[in-house]
Amino acid sequence: xxxxxxxxxxxxxxxxxxxxxxxxxxxxxxxxxxxxxxxxxxxxxxxxxxxxxxxxxxxxxxxxxxxxxxxxxxxxxxxxxxxxxxxxxxxxxxxxxxxxxxxxxxxxxxxxxxxxxxxxxxxxxxxxxxxxxxxxxxxxxxxxxxxxxxxxxxxxxxxxxxxxxxxxxxxxxxxxxxxxxxxxxxxxxxxxxxxxxxxxxxxxxxxxxxxxxxxxxxxxxxxxxxxxxxxxxxxxxxxxxxxxxxxxxxxxxxxxxxxxxxxxxxxxxxxxxxxxxxxxxxxxxxxxxxxxxxxxxxxxxxxxxxxxxxxxxxxxxxxxxxxxxxxxxxxxxxxxxxxxxxxxxxxxxxxxxxxxxxxxxxxxxxxxxxxxxxxxxxxxxxxxxxxxxxxxxxxxxxxxxxxxxxxxxxxxxxxxxxxxxxxxxxxxxxxxxxxxxxxxxxxxxxxxxxxxxxxxxxxxxxxxxxxxxxxxxxxxxxxxxxxxxxxxxxxxxxxxxxxxxxxxxxxxxxxxxxxxxxxxxxxxxxxxxxxxxxxxxxxxxxx
Ligand code: FEO
Ligand code: CA
Ligand code: CA
Numbered sequence: 001x002x003x004x005x006x007x008x009x010x011x012x013x014x015x016x017x018x019x020x021x022x023x024x025x026x027x028x029x030x031x032x033x034x035x036x037x038x039x040x041x042x043x044x045x046x047x048x049x050x051x052x053x054x055x056x057x058x059x060x061x062x063x064x065x066x067x068x069x070x071x072x073x074x075x076x077x078x079x080x081x082x083x084x085x086x087x088x089x090x091x092x093x094x095x096x097x098x099x100x101x102x103x104x105x106x107x108x109x110x111x112x113x114x115x116x117x118x119x120x121x122x123x124x125x126x127x128x129x130x131x132x133x134x135x136x137x138x139x140x141x142x143x144x145x146x147x148x149x150x151x152x153x154x155x156x157x158x159x160x161x162x163x164x165x166x167x168x169x170x171x172x173x174x175x176x177x178x179x180x181x182x183x184x185x186x187x188x189x190x191x192x193x194x195x196x197x198x199x200x201x202x203x204x205x206x207x208x209x210x211x212x213x214x215x216x217x218x219x220x221x222x223x224x225x226x227x228x229x230x231x232x233x234x235x236x237x238x239x240x241x242x243x244x245x246x247x248x249x250x251x252x253x254x255x256x257x258x259x260x261x262x263x264x265x266x267x268x269x270x271x272x273x274x275x276x277x278x279x280x281x282x283x284x285x286x287x288x289x290x291x292x293x294x295x296x297x298x299x300x301x302x303x304x305x306x307x308x309x310x311x312x313x314x315x316x317x318x319x320x321x322x323x324x325x326x327x328x329x330x331x332x333x334x335x336x337x338x339x340x341x342x343x344x345x346x347x348x349x350x351x352x353x354x355x356x357x358x359x360x361x362x363x364x365x366x367x368x369x370x371x372x373x374x375x376x377x378x379x380x381x382x383x384x385x386x387x388x389x390x391x392x393x394x395x396x397x398x399x400x401x402x403x404x405x406x407x408x409x410x411x412x413x414x415x416x417x418x419x420x421x422x423x424x425x426x427x428x429x430x431x432x433x434x435x436x437x438x439x440x441x442x443x444x445x446x447x448x449x450x451x452x453x454x455x456x457x458x459x460x461x462x463x464x465x466x467x468x469x470x471x472x473x474x475x476x477x478x479x480x481x482x483x484x485x486x487x488x489x490x491x492x493x494x495x496x497x498x499x500x501x502x503x504x505x506x507x508x509x510x511x512x513x514x515x516x517x518x519x520x521x522x523x524x525x526x527x528x529x530x531x532x533x534x535x536x537x538x539x540x541x542x543x
Contacts, residue, residue: 050378050440052473055480056543062427062462063484064454066522068491068507070483074542077161078525079154079504080116081536082125086152086163087170094118094172095126095146096535097506099205099263099433100493101214102154103243110156113169113243114504115214116537117203117493118147120224124514125532140228144175147201147224149216151243154539161502161539173216173241173250175199175224181237182309185254188349190233197234197252201225204281205263205372205433205493210274210296211304213242215253217261219281233353238264238278240305253308256290257326257355262371263433267380269410272296274307277382277409279370283389285356286364287316287373289323291410313352315364316402316414323412324362326351331358368394371447372434376471380407383419383471385431387447395457396422396429399444399469420469420477422446424460428467428479435494442469443482443494445505450488450512464490466505483540486524486533488512493537503540510535 057071068076080086084093099117121143123131135143153167164170176199181187187195204219221235236258242248256264259280267275272295278288291314292307314323324330328348335341341361344350351358360366368389375382382402388394401419405411419442422429432447446464453463466483470476485491489510496503511522511533522533 048377050472051438053439055441055468056439057468057480057482059480060482060484062460062465062481064462064487065484066487066510066524066526068483068486068524068538070540070542074540076505076538076540079114079161079537079539080150080152080163081525081527081534082146083534084163085165086150086172087165087167091150091170091172093150093152094148094174095121096508097150097537098203098492098508099216100495100504100506100537101206101208102495102497102504103212104498109499111164112154112497114152114154114537115206115216115241115243116150116152116506117206117216118149119202119204119219119508121146122509122512124517125511128517135227141176143224144199144201144228145172146174147203148172148174148177148199149203149241151241156502156539159541161541169244171246173200175201175228177250179239180249180251181234182251182253183255183352184348185233185258185352188347190347190349190353191254192231192233194231194234198230200235200239200250200252202235203239204261207264207266207276209240209266209304210268210298211300211302213240213248213302213305215240215264215266215276217263217278219260219262221260233258236260238276238308240308242302248302251305254349254352255309255311255313257288257313257352259285259288259355263373265373265375265382267375267409268296270406270408271410273311273410274304275409276308277373277375277384279373279384280356281369281371281387282356283369283391284366285370286359287367287370287384288355288359288364289314289316289409313355314412315359315362317363318365318367318416320363321413321415323414324359324364326355326358326362326364330362334361367400368392368397371432372444374434374436374442375409376440376442377436378440378471380404380409383434383442385434385444387430387432388422397431398422399431399434399442419471420479426477426479427461427481428465429458429461430464431467432490433492433494435496436471437468437496438500440471440473442471443467444469444479445491445494447490447492450490450509453488463487466491466494486510487522488514489522489524489535501541501543503543504537505540506535506537508535 202221237252292311388397
């Protein structure tokens, strides 16, 4: 192990501030673990008992190889790559795969549907050149087609996972697909009267609903909507899709707000209302939660989708430990005599469309790029990846843990701790997507931007990776590296099968820093006779 990366037992501390975070980020000592501190909201009601036990792999070292490096005994199968045919109709797999979500098929252990997000494209690898003077109509079409999502059918044969291109379920959802709006902004002036909009793109991460549909999140939608001359207010939403049923109307739930959505994580309040936690991946942006008006009814199945049409959206005020409701009444009251604000915010539709502005106005705390948010299946605490924010010296990011009052996702008060901080003391930088395993470990992938990888202060980390962090016990908060990405790539969308024997993972933007097509910086997945790297989804086995 390289001396600079010797991992020290990490420190958790209550409260935060730029100075404390900068100290944690640079590995200074002097902060004490106070997770059990006096006054902490305790998360006593274990929902599910973790198995614990020692790590199931020998951690790897940071690597700069153009390969997906895994611990000894683990292997990966490439399931689908950009451009692959996914169904008999000839639809093709989009570019820059991100979030993945596995839906097992009933009574079949080794077969299921895999939803995959496609976040953005590469002009160089799709058009063969960089585009400077605007796209042609044909290029716009490709720009929109290669974003959105794919439903693919996957199966395991003799131990190896593969895509089934003969699937009758496989299909594409793209920037060209008609999508309905629901909720307060539907048909409103704030979205220029739209009840249906064209397509979804910039699909970053997402989440599963309690009724087994998926939510895919529109993140950095601005450049695509501008290039395609589409209405900006029609993007930046959470979109619901049912992978098994093409007749389920794909819908954007405007009640969940419009911002640079990273993902969603759904839970239940103690009184049965649905709660959705969400991050807004921007520097100085807020953490949100939505609470439905009506209660979840398990028997109602997919009719529960209605719950996402009406409710209250809240932003987190970290200084007060409070969830602030984002209502038109509160905004107008706060606006006082400010006529520009009163003109902009007239109805709840204006609040959801201009969500970030309303949240900051009402006291939502600007934070360091809140990306993935996940609820621990073991104690109900909420983990938030704050990727980084160079605006105030948080270069390596941190993972925040929320403790809701009375263990209730419907609570209006919370406390929080910094669960783990990025930096050389912990071996990782820029935590992004999160998931849990049955041992109570938090898995995080990292997102050091491709232009920073292996340069300056990011050099010790090598390429981006996957890290495993115990959430309890002696090694709580310590990070162990499980995977290292190919050159320039980011690993995204980790998703375990229910038996945790397979981990689906996206390898996004390998070779992104390529300037000359004749000499790409990466050739992963190293397909025979290929001329370029390809974003691909893999299935990792060996667990
Ligand atoms: Fe698309 Fe926030 O990563
Ligand atoms: Ca992400
Ligand atoms: Ca990211």
